[in-house]
Amino acid sequence: MFEEVFMIGAFGRxxxxxxxxxxxxxxxxxxxxxxxxxxxxxxxxxxxxERRAVLLRDxxxxxxxxxxxxxxxxxxxxxxxxxxxxHMQSLETKLVPARRTAAAILADLSGAAEVWQVQxxxxxxxxxxxxxxxxxxxxxxxxxxxxxxxxxxKDEIRLVASDRYRLSVRVLQARxxxxxxxxxxxxxxxxxxxxxxxxxxxxxxxxxxxxxxxxMAGGQTRSLPVVTADFPEYRGVLRAxxxxxxxxxxxxxxxxxxxxxxxxxxxxxxxxxHDQLVVSTRDGGTTRTLSAxxxxxxxxxxxxxxxxxxxxxxxxxxxxxxxxxAPDRAVVIRSADQGSFTTLAMPxxxxxxxx
Numbered sequence: 001m002f003e004e005v006f007m008i009g010a011f012g013r014x015x016x017x018x019x020x021x022x023x024x025x026x027x028x029x030x031x032x033x034x035x036x037x038x039x040x041x042x043x044x045x046x047x048x049x050e051r052r053a054v055l056l057r058d059x060x061x062x063x064x065x066x067x068x069x070x071x072x073x074x075x076x077x078x079x080x081x082x083x084x085x086x087h088m089q090s091l092e093t094k095l096v097p098a099r100r101t102a103a104a105i106l107a108d109l110s111g112a113a114e115v116w117q118v119q120x121x122x123x124x125x126x127x128x129x130x131x132x133x134x135x136x137x138x139x140x141x142x143x144x145x146x147x148x149x150x151x152x153x154k155d156e157i158r159l160v161a162s163d164r165y166r167l168s169v170r171v172l173q174a175r176x177x178x179x180x181x182x183x184x185x186x187x188x189x190x191x192x193x194x195x196x197x198x199x200x201x202x203x204x205x206x207x208x209x210x211x212x213x214x215x216m217a218g219g220q221t222r223s224l225p226v227v228t229a230d231f232p233e234y235r236g237v238l239r240a241x242x243x244x245x246x247x248x249x250x251x252x253x254x255x256x257x258x259x260x261x262x263x264x265x266x267x268x269x270x271x272x273x274h275d276q277l278v279v280s281t282r283d284g285g286t287t288r289t290l291s292a293x294x295x296x297x298x299x300x301x302x303x304x305x306x307x308x309x310x311x312x313x314x315x316x317x318x319x320x321x322x323x324x325x326a327p328d329r330a331v332v333i334r335s336a337d338q339g340s341f342t343t344l345a346m347p348x349x350x351x352x353x354x355x
Contacts, residue, residue: 004047005034011045015053020334022053024321028249028293030070031056063091065318066249116152116182117207118174122217125206126199128159128170129191131314131341136188137163144229147185150208152177157206160234161188165307167234167330167344168314175203184208185227194222237344241330244323246296248272252312252320252335255279258288259309267348268308272324273298299324301331301347311345 008019017025025031026043031053033043045053052073059069064087072080129148137145149160155177159170194215198204201217208214213224258279259268271278275294280287301324308331312320317335324331330344 006045006047008033008043008045011049011053015050016057017053024249024334025056027247027295027321028066028319030066030073062087117177117205118152118157119176119203119205120157120172120174122198122201122204124172125204126195128172129195131316131343132159132161132168132170133188133192134310134314135163135166135168135343136161143227144185144231146188147227147229147231148188148191149231149234150184150186150206150213152183153181160231162232162234164232165304165346166311167237169234169238169342171340182208184213185229185231186213186224187227190224194224197222237330238342241332242325244296244325244332246272246294246299246324247321248277248295248324249293249319249321250277250290252315252318254290255320256309256312258290259312267302267304269300269302271298271300272322299327301327303345303347307345311343314343316341
């Protein structure tokens with residue numbers, strides 16, 4: 001009798017994990033596929049892996065760091081229980097109760113024609129704004145780059161920002177959507193001012209009309225201006241990315257701390273390979289080494305610390321997975337638990353002396 005085998009998408013639906021998360025956990029060695037098709041490279045899973053995958057999903061949903069997840073998955077029950085109790089106690093001491101309001105009330109739009117309307121979770125929208133806004137340009141020479149693109153398509157809304165050195169995209173699932181596909185360009189500072197307000201509401205409604213964007217929650221309405229300009233064709237940028245030559249899993253906070261102002265002069269060089277990531281100055285005067293899980297070829301890239309640090313700060317979770325294609329190609333930075341967020345950072349070209 002043949003054992004039932006699942007491809008990555010079907011197995012992800014079975015256990016509640018995205019394909020990007022399954023690939024990440026494979027790279028980390030905590031949930032590897034039962035086999036890999038040698039002809040296609042497809043990852044294949046079996047039903048016997050369901051319990052481990054569901055436990056892994058639940059542990060990550062409560063914010064357990066990957067290093068502790070490894071122990072809970074494989075350690076004796078007593079040790080796993082101790083780690084979980086310690087983690088829950090830590091969560092309880094840090095928890096700040098969120099204030100909830102009554103159901104959202106649609107405000108009167110004074111007869112303005114609607115282009116599109118979506119309903120979203122307030123905390124999810126606030127999180128997306130915090131992640132995407134830092135990638136918008138502060139130089140207003142090109143108005144579109146100082147904005148966040150709101151793009152509605154079917155039951156999704158995308159928030160996109162780019163200053164040409166970074167590109168951040170966050171996809172949100174709408175709770176409801178009554179609109180054809182549409183877009184709106186909103187100044188990034190105006191959108192950023194909403195985060196503290198929308199995070200307090202379980203549900204918010206976003207309406208876009210010819211005169212602006214309205215965000216409604218708890219019987220209140222906040223209006224945002226719109227900018228008429230051509231936003232860069234970001235989809236083409238994403239399509240043009242080459243396949244990753246190297247993937248590395250590294251402690252996000254530790255790497256971010258190295259790149260903060262004053263810790264390393266600018267610019268910096270990253271050497272990735274042999275299960276470590278070495279961060280150094282271009283003159284070789286300062287070097288720091290971080291443990292990492294690496295796969296693929298060794299690569300050396302140069303970065304302006306501010307560009308890379310901003311991308312790391314916008315990511316979520318304790319671990320980050322940079323995907324590197326070549327020294328002159330954008331680096332894709334993602335986290336295990338949020339496949340809906342993608343951020344790109346452009347390296348700087350290294351001279352022959354640096355290399």
